[in-house]
Amino acid sequence: xxxxxxxxxxxxxxxxxxxxxxxxxxxxxxxxxxxxxxxxxxxxxxxxxxxxxxxxxxxxxxxxxxxxxxxxxxxxxxxxx
Numbered sequence: 362x363x364x365x366x367x368x369x370x371x372x373x374x375x376x377x378x379x380x381x382x383x384x385x386x387x388x389x390x391x392x393x394x395x396x397x398x399x400x401x402x403x404x405x406x407x408x409x410x411x412x413x414x415x416x417x418x419x420x421x422x423x424x425x426x427x428x429x430x431x432x433x434x435x436x437x438x439x440x441x442x
Contacts, residue, residue, distance in 0.1 A: 378434070378437040379391060379436055379437070380438065380439035381436050381437070382412050382442070383440075383442060386400040386401065387400075389404075391435075392436065393428075393432055394428050394431065399421075402421050402422065402423065403421060406420070412438045414438055415429065415438055418436070
């Protein structure tokens, strides 16, 4: 029974959406099309602005509608720090 619980928790973390307001650069590179450079751009933008919706990520140069379509289900917006 304990094994099933641990397995369920592990799987839920694997498929959890990435909080673009609080994710680290290492977490952001798990999004399709995001490498170190774009992760740094997201972090820089985030210092000045708080994301209110995942749609706002398209305000970052190089992250357009196609990026949003590919990653919408893998992103979420949490509370700003």
